[in-house]
Amino acid sequence: MTKDLLLEFLSDRMSMTDIYQPVVLKELLLNKGLRTKAQLAAALAGHEIAVQEYYERxxxxxxxxxxxxxxxxxxxxxGSKFRLVTYPTNQQALNRALAICDEKIIDWIEKKKTRERAPEAGTSVRYDILRLAGGKCQLCGISSQVRPIDIDHIVPRSKANKEGKVRLHGKLIDVNDPENLQALCFSCNRAKRNQDNTDFRRRETVVRDGVSACHQGAGNEAELKVLEGQALISALYEKLEIDYLNLMQTKEDHLRKANLADIIEIVFALGGQSGISRESLLQLVEENRITFGGYEKGYYGRRSLEGQQPIMRRSASLKPT
Structure with missing residues (x-):
């Protein structure tokens, strides 16, 4: 890429959703156009506010x-300054101190890599835990698209007995059992440390009315509660997000069909919470299809505000029934 092309890209063609592109390009410009993956990652981390604030703490x-x-x-x-009390008195002592620091860092990184190659960190296990968590931190709720998600041991490995077992909810299980794993973002996981065994996983969700009736019929009334108002709306939105993520990850046709059916039913329930019947929703769907068409042909392009106005006016006509 010539200098003129680079300037033209920076000035006119670079479209940004975050600071990644200019940070990477600046790092390359400052280092004669060549940096490693680790060096570029470090540069990005240095501009990530959440990461910086976390490490300041x-x-x-x-x-x-x-x-x-x-x-x-x-x-x-x-000035919030740290000062080394015993600074090396000569270059030899300084070099030796730096070398020892490097040795300690490398040794720790190698130990960490060994731990992360353990079975609990395997791709399939990580996928299952993230899928069950809906792709979000199970403490703060932030998405994995916003902040990296770690697989955390609920009962820390440091508390395992000689056989590698821990006690969770009164049951003795293997420390690496999926039952002892949860999804936490890097900030929540670091704050938790290895002395806390809090289980942040949400095990409750809204269920279909028929499933609820069967559940109660089996003598499990104490396990169910009835939500109303904003609590129910929030639970429906949470269920909608989980089913959407499941739909994105599911490859089997029959499961995708079931996910789509669940999503439609949740939309009907959300409409009902605003007094909008499923009949009026279906009517609006059909009216919009007749007027504006559907999405089957796959047209893709920039949205215009003018193009949205008729749809917005049309949607505004939907009133509770």
Whole structure:
């Protein structure tokens, strides 16, 4: 890419959904056009506000408390500065200290890679845990598309017995059993640490009325509760999001058909919460199809506000019945 093409791309053609492109290009420009994958990833992390804020909190907790306790550094509140108390007196001592730091870092990374190659970190297990979590952190609810999601041990591995077993909800299971795994974003997982065994997984969801009747008929009344108002609407939206994610991930035709049917039924239920009957929704679907067509032909292009106005006016005519 010539200089003129690069400037033209930067000025006129670069379309951004985040800061990734300019950060990567700037890093390459500052380093004679060549950087490794790890170096570019580090540059992106340095511009990620959530990551920076998270590690600022980390610095002020364990490194600060441990290193100041051992007299290795001190903290100056004015300017928020850390100062090394015993700085090496000569270049040889400095080089030796840097070499030891590098050795410790490399050793820790290798140990971490070994842990992450363990069975619980396998692709299929990670997929299953994320699928059950709806692709979101099971504590804060953030999507995996926004923040990286870790697979967390509910009861930490440090609490396993000699046989690799932990006790969860009164049952003794293998520490790597999927029952002991949950999906947490990197911020929630780091904050949890390895001393907490809180299970953040949501095990409840809205179910179809017929399923509920069968459930009650089996003598399980205590396990069910009836939601109303905003609580029910929120639960329906959550169920809609989970079924949408399942639809995106499902390849079998019969399962996709079932997911689509569930999504339609949830839309009817959400309409009912606003006093909109399924009949009026179906009528609007048919009216819009006649007036504007459907989506079967796969036309794709930029939306225009003018093109949306008739649809918006049409939708506004939908009133509770």
């Amino acid at each position: 980390i610095v002020m907790r364990w490194p600060k408390s441990t290193l100041t306790k051992h007299g290795m550094m001190e903290y100056e509140r004015q």
